[in-house]
Amino acid sequence: MQRIIIFITILSHSYMVKAQLVTDTTARKAEILYNQYENKVELKADAPPLVQISGAPEAFYTYFWEFGDGHFSFEEKPEHVYKNRGEYNVRLQVTNNYDNGKPPPSRPKTINVSKINHQSDPLSTERDFQGLAMLKTREPVPDEEMVVVMKYRNDLGYATNGKLYVYYNERKYRANNFEISDVRTHHNEKPAEDMLLSAHFNTNSKGVPDMALASASLGGRPFPFFQNPGDSIRNHVFITEEESEQEFRDKLIFRFEDLAPKEERNVFFTIKTTPEMLKDTSAIVKIRGVFVPDERSESHHVKDLEMEITTSHDPNKMAVSDTRINYRLVDKKRLKYKVRFQNNGEGPATTIRLNVNVPEIIDKNTLKILDTYPECPVCPDSDSLRVSYSCIDTVFSEKQVSFIFNNIYLPGSNQKGVYKYDSTKGFVRYSVKMKDKAPKINSASRTAIIFDKNEPILTNFSKTHFKPGLSLGVMSGYNSIALLHNSTNYFIGITASPYKPYRGYLQAELQISKGTYDNSRSYELRTELEPGSGIMDLTVVDEQMDYEYMDITLVPISYRYNFNKFIGVGGGVQISGRLYEELEQTSDYEYFIEFPQNRIEPNQNKPNETIVYDERDSRFEINPGAFADLNLGSIRIGPIVGARYIWQLNAPHHIWAFYLLWKF
Template identity: 45%
Template sequence: MRATVVISLFLLSFSGFSQHAVKQDTVKRESSIQSDAADNKVKFSAITPPLQPIPGAPAAFYTFYWEFGDGEYSKEASPEHVYKKSGDHTVLLWTTNNYDNGKPPPSRPQKVPVKKITFNDANPIQPLLPDGFDLKSNREPVPGEEMVVIVSYQNDTDNLAHGKLYLFFNEKKYKADNFQLSEVRTHHGEKEVQDAPQVASRIKASDPHAMWASRTISLLPDGNRESDEGSLLQLSQALEAARAEYRTVHALEFNDMEARERRHVFYSLRTTPEMLKDTSAIITVKGIYVPDRGADNHKSKTLEMEIVTSHDPNKMSVSDTRLNYRFYKNKNVDFKIRFQNNGEGPAHSIKLEVAVPEAYDPKSLHVTDMYPVCPICPDKESTISCLDTIFRNNQILFHFKNIYLPGSNQKEGVDYDSTKGFVKYTLRFQESIAKRKTQSRTAIIFDKNEPILTNRATTRFKPGLSIGAKAGYMYYPGLNNSKSGFVGVTLSPFKSQHGYLQAELMVGVHTYSDSLYRADTVSADNGVVNLFDVSQRNKFTRVELYVVPVSYRYTINSFIGVGAGAQFSVNLSEKTKEEALHENYFVRQKENFREPRPELNFKSTDEKSSSFTNLRPAVFADLTLGSARIGPTAGVRYAYYFTAPREQWQFYVLWKF
């Protein structure tokens, strides 16, 4: 009995331990919102789960994005917010784990009740937007995760504003959508409206740039308007250009916006899983702000983001992850290097050591944008803030000298976005390159610290399509008087570097002949035979279709190529002409006597036709000499059929385009 009790207690304790272990393993990583309210002044903080650092990466850390439920937001870790109106405000928190193996921990919305307005805003005058319109994001897009795009707009006039906001996303150059719109959060009475395209009724044919979209902030002055119709026409052109670039648009109308007032609209976008294949690609969303719905005065802004697989403030991205090899010589490839100073003090020197693949021409470097903004360094040593560029051994060095980039962990408060910087530049390819993927990577050095390595920005070439024109001669060793010519087309990837698949379709005319001899007995009686000797000649004329559904080819070098595959042939039409000479003989078999009787001789002719007959499979191997990837080549192919005639030799010329 005692043993039974001990065993039972042991089993119960083991069961409890197992349940506890399972419970621990299934705990979901979450962030929780903590608030400390004093009437309308609320101090917020977040309780976050432990980080899961990536081995070998810089120290993992969290970044934060708060929405206070009244149209304001913050990127501080523990912000303090003063509400201007009483009521229940729903606070939202997005926590982003940088250099961490897990997913961003979600958090539950929290209602903050404000019953009494006691405190005034410490900063009653809102800081003006430099351009009156801006787009920001709380983090970079990761396939399968949610991000927020903040659209900020401002009334720069002294009058009430009644206008519209447009947000364009899902670029048409990508087959799949970049984002799915989850939610739009407005706080100033903005209402969603249908985006109704306006028909342009008057376009100047003399203006070659009339339909171009601007990727920079632009404010068209009143002096450029010829009439109200012409003004609205310019806005219509800007909207049409954006619609031509993006698949999806979301439009809002707003009213009664006070002079100098600033507002925010928050768009929750979920990055589609299909964008995983475009990792490190630069994608964009575009905003157009129309302060007055009855006028052309509008501003546009494009927000660039990089598709990433993990959150890392130091990233390298490329504008096109898949290029058309046929047109690479005329292509500018845009690169962007992002970096962030996460130190406890400012950085005065930042070096970006970029490994440049041999396919690119370093001399084609052109810096298009940067932050901190500074001029290119002069040739002589200088003490001014500047960006120096140096070329050495397939490497480009960007060196920010004598700058001030604050650290995100400085004791004095800094704007989190001001701790970030970037360099944008373009490169062109060399004159002749192999059709291989290219990879670039950057080592980022803040002052004298250890370098931080970015991801690899990879560019691949699309397979493309190469159509070839083929013509040649076929020889059948087992057939008499065989003559066969053919023409055809091939389909394969464009200028494949080594191994690739190819399909072929050929049509040929094949003629050959054969002869046979036979004896036809007419009558026989007591050893006396009346017979005809028949000499027959058959002539065959065929229109043949040859199909190579798939073959594997390999270019050994730029001059020699080999291949092997399966081939099928079928007679599209066949005509057979039989010509026979019948010679009559009188034969006495016992006397071995044979007497010709020419007066009984005669000739006969017979023609037959058929179509879609004689399907024959074969295997083949061949060799080509010439421009193996593009241009003219000559080849020889041996095919073995599984039915007679079994052997076929094919001699051909091929020109790939």
């Protein structure tokens, strides 16, 4: 009976756990709710409760609605009026900010419009754009979906046919960051013949897209996703194509027709971030859009949509344009940083201070402000000039740069009457250069964001790493081998190591050496001419042996450490092998007759002679060993002088090497 009770208890517990898992899984979905009044709908989302991240500002949702007729909205509870009868699929994307979990997914809902009784308001955008804009719904998170809208407008005075280009997956990153899983249009944009991934371009049998976006309903609010930085109107589209092909691996190309003057259209992309995408949360990745308004002209618009990789949706963030830098090009490189922030308070902020820690390798004097939001002019330099208008000031200290937004109005997300979360966001973009002869060390920077007199909010660390780079070196020197008589040994070699390492690093070497040494000996040979006579046949032999050889030495790995710019040490293992050894032996023979009482006379029957013997030994013999050395000079690049002690398993056991090294 007891066993039955235990069994029932286990089954009940398992069922409860399973039921709880099902409930939790179901709860993490966002449902679309709506009220329909003929061709007018009121929408809202039924989203699961937020799970607050400890220590972060209060969690909240942001929303992206696609109405199915080409219009969209970022409002929490939007209203929309359809112009035409038909069926429309409404989509919702919800983003959880400061929430400890993944964004809740949502299923589309179909709305059937059979009567037209309500008139729609004309679309408007408070923040204008020049012909082309790229919008995003959220920052990219590995293995999540996001939405990008390509918005284009005809600013010419006549109807045109043209092209759209979308470039993605930057070549500077090893893995692909994005996959385009769906493309929706509203004005019959068609893929060009060389378009990649054309299977994702959704059109029905009549050539009309089955899902579409044509224009954005922004609800009359400022929209910070427009990327004003980098707006560019260019000529010679073929140059832009060539540059983009070199910078990006993948592309999409569309052709559009009959774009009326001042008409705005959109192409809507569903983008999946790949699991293997760049995991560096301080990196900035981008997608490029190119808009050719008139295919008969080379004039075109270029827009780079910059995005900061993140692991969770946090509006307060710091990112850098290049997380890995080639140290050889550091003098010509400007790093671009972006600090974004959001006021989550219950009231507006009038002063925002961004205290940015500046790494020691950065030259603060080269700082340039590229863009800000709220848009502000730079404050006057003179402290005596007090201004009442909005401006941004920069204050420098030893290890910090402060950006101060003065006299602004940035609403709080929890402020009464504020329903537009994007209006509570801002950012500053700036660029800096490295110091002259900056050491090759990785840098990390973070920002303390202070709204008025509130406690600071700390961002993530924005990190920049130097690529190791390959530095080849040339070395030559002399090996001193004490045990060999009259030894000479000169060598040349090459090295492979990181370019201008700062402290510790690994190095490999390959050397070819050529040496000589000699040896000599003398001995006597006696043979009794007649037994018992005491008269000996004496031969005196003098041998001179001259050796010439060539060795190859491989240092597969050695560890080296630079104490400073001028002193370094190292050690490692090596394997030496003899490629060949030549012997030239000269033997001088002198013949004598030795009589008793040590009387010696030349042997008249045997004239003296000299025999020369040559031998070449090409057997490859391996001699492993280990070494330690000391380097002096400009040790990160050269010239470098070094002294190395080498111990070998086989003779000769002890070698001292002295060399000169220069790296490139």
